[in-house]
Amino acid sequence: MRTYTNNEKRYQAACEVIPGGVNSSLRRCWPYPVFVRSKGAVITDADNNEYIDYHAAFGPNVLGYNDDAVDAAVSQAIEDIGLIGVGTTEQEIQLAQKICQHVPCAEKVLFSNSGSEATYAAIRLARAVTSRKKIIKFQGAYHGWHDYLAMNVISAPEKLGERDPLSAGSLPEAIEQTLICSFNDLDDVEDTVRAHKGEVAGIILEPILHNIGCVLPQPGFLEALREITRREGIVLIFDEVITGFRHGLGGYQKICGVTPDLTTLGKSMANGYPISALCGKRELMDRFRTHPDGDVFFAGTFNGHPVGCAAALATIEVLERESTYPHLFGLGERMRKELSEIISRLGLKATVAGFGSVFLTYFLEGPVRNYSDLLRNDAALFVKYRKDLIQRGIFKLPMNLKRNHLTLSHTEEQVSRTLEASEDVLQRLVKQPVAAGARESQS
Template identity: 55%
Template structure:
C-alpha cells in the first residue's frame, strides 16, 4: 500500500496541531489521513480501502455515513438548528424514546460527549449523597476529566497504586477517586468499610469494554447494586459503549440490574455528537434545569438539532430493523472463525466478546479483571494487526483490545477478515 498522500497531509497537520491528531490514541503508524467513509469501509488519502472494525471506538453502529441517518440530519438542519433557549421538538421526541427503552431512565438530559455525561453523573451523586468519594475500576475509561482520569490503562507496576492519567489533575480529585478490581466484590466491600459513609457512587462499565471485553461474572453487577443500596450510595452504569450497542435498553436490560444513573453516548447517534445522562426522577430533578434544582447543568450545544435528529433516526432503525440480530450473528461468526484459526495455528488465545464486539486476547484463560491482561501477548497482537492494516483491515494497531461490528458489515466482510487474519498470524509466527 502507498501512504505518500497521507504522509504529506500529516506534515501539515503536525504543523498546526500537537502531534497532528485531535485525540490522544489517534496516533497511528503509518500516519494515516482519512478522506472518506461509507458503511463498513474507510478510505485514506491514498485511496486505500479498509474494512473498518475500529468504528471510531464504537459510535457508528449502523455504519459510516448511513443514508437514513444522514438524510434525517440534512432534512432537519434545513429547518432548525440551535436556540439556546426553551425546548425543541427533537429533544422531546428523543427523550421519550430514551425513557421508553432504558429501564433506569425516568428522566434524561442531553450533553455532547460521554465525558460530560460521566462528569454530571458524579457531581449529581455527590450532591445527592453529600459524600465525596467515588469508586471506579482499574482499567476502565470514563472520560478525560479529573474525577475519573485515573488508573485507566495503567502499566502493570502501577496496579494497586494511585495512577493519575494526566499531569495537572487536582490532588483532591485524585484522592477522592478510589480504585477497585473489576469482578471483585470483596474488594468493593472492603473499600466501603475502609471509607465508611464517604462513598457517593460506584461508576462502572457493565461490561468492561475499555479493556476489550471483560464480562461481569455472575452476581457482580447485582452485588454492586446491593452494596450501593445498603450504603446509601448511587450506582452509575457507564453505558457509553454498551448502550444501544448490545440492546436498545442497554446492558442493564439484559443483566436486569437497574442503576440509579446511566450515561450513554457513542452508538446512540451513529457517529453524530450527542451523549446523555439518565436516571431516576427523584435524582434527576436535582439538576437546575428544573426550577429549584441545585446541581448545575448547562452547555451551549446541548440538544443541538444535529445530534438529536441523528439519534432519533438511529434509534428508529434499531426499532424497525433486525440491527442487533445482524450484528450479534456476525459477532458470533467472527469469534467462531477466530477460535478455529487459533486452534489450527496452535496459538494460545482467549477469544472474548459480546454481541458485536470481539476481542482476541493472546493468553490461555478468560481475563476477569484488568490485571489479568498482563498475560496477554501484546507484541503478537500489535504485529498481526499491523499485517492486517497492510491488507486493508482496519483494527487499531495498538494494544486496544476491542473491535466493533456494525449493521453494514456483511458475512463476506467477516469471511475476508478471517482469511486475512489467518495469513497475518501465520506471517507473524514465521517472522518470529
C-alpha cells in the first residue's frame, strides 16, 4: 500500500512559499507528488514510492534520467569553463556544427535556454524579414508562454474559432496579430492567408501536434504549407522543440522531407539540461544583431551556457549511435501494438496514437485529424485511467490529452509491467464506469 504522508507535508511546505507549490502552470498534479530522485526510467517521491515514468518532464529526457555520459560531460564542462559571456566558447561552435550537420534547414544556429525564447525569436525574425505582423498558429499547438503564441491550446469547445489566450494580462494587440487555423485543414489555411493577403509574416507549427497527444500531419499537408508559404512570401517555422532529437537527429523535417525556413529546438536536445536553439537559412539568421549587419535583437546572459552545450553534445553523441532510434521506436511500436490489443480484447471505444517513442490512448473512436476531433475524448476516463496507474507505480501525467514518452533507458520488462497494469486498470474501469461527476476533473 502506497502512502503519501511526506508528499503531502512537503507539498504543504511548497505551497507556503511557491504559488500553488509548483514552478510551472501544468505541474500541479494529483496526489501532490514531491519528487526526490530520478534514475533511468524510474522516479521516486518523498515517501519512497517508485514509479516507472512516462512523463519524462514533458519530453526532454530521451535517454532516461541522469544519463551517466551526459552527466559526466556536464561535470567536465563545469570543471573546464563557467560562463564567460563574451565572444564564444568551443562548446557553442561544436554544437552549432552538429545541428547544421543534422537538421536539414539549419545553415546557422543561435542558442537560448528555453523553447519559449526560441519561438519568440523566430516570430520576431519572421516579422522583421517580411515587414508584416500576422502569425498563423494551429489550434492545439503550444509554442511557449509569450503573448505572441500562448493561446488556443486545449480550448473549451465554446472557445473554438476565437482567440483563447492562456493568460490574463496578455497584450490584446499581440493576441490580435495571431490567427488560428485548424491542423490538417488546408482550406482553412488558404482562406486565412487570402483574407489577410500580404499581412502574414509566418506560419508556425508543431509538425506533429504533440501538445494534444499525437496528431500526425496528413499526407501532403506539410508539403502544401511549404508551397503556400513560398508562394506568399511567408516564413515557415517548424517548432521541433518536442519532435527534434526525440524522433530523429534531423527532426521530423528529415523524416517527412519538408524543409522549413526556420526551426526551433529544445527539450530532448540535452536530455534534461536547459538549452534551446533557433536555426535556419543563412540569409534569415544573419539578420540577427549577433551578426555585424543584423538588426533583429537577440540576447541572453545565459545563452550558449557551457552546461547546456556539453549536455547537448553528449546527448547527440548517444543519439548518433546506430542502435538508438531503432530501440526507441521499437519500444514505442510494442507499446502501441499491445495497448491496441488490450483495447480490442476489452471492447473499449479507444484509439492508441503515437509516433516513435511517443504514445497515448485517447478514449474516442478515430480518426483524429485535429483538435476538434479530440473534443470527443472521454476526458474523465482518460484522467482516471492515469490516476489508477499512478497507484500501481506507473506515472503518466493525469491530465487530459497529454502524451507519454519512452526513453532509451526503458526496458522490455518495464514495458511488460506497464501493459499488465494497464490491462488490469482498464478492465476494472470497464466494469465500473467513471462517474459522470468525475467528468469535471481533468487534472
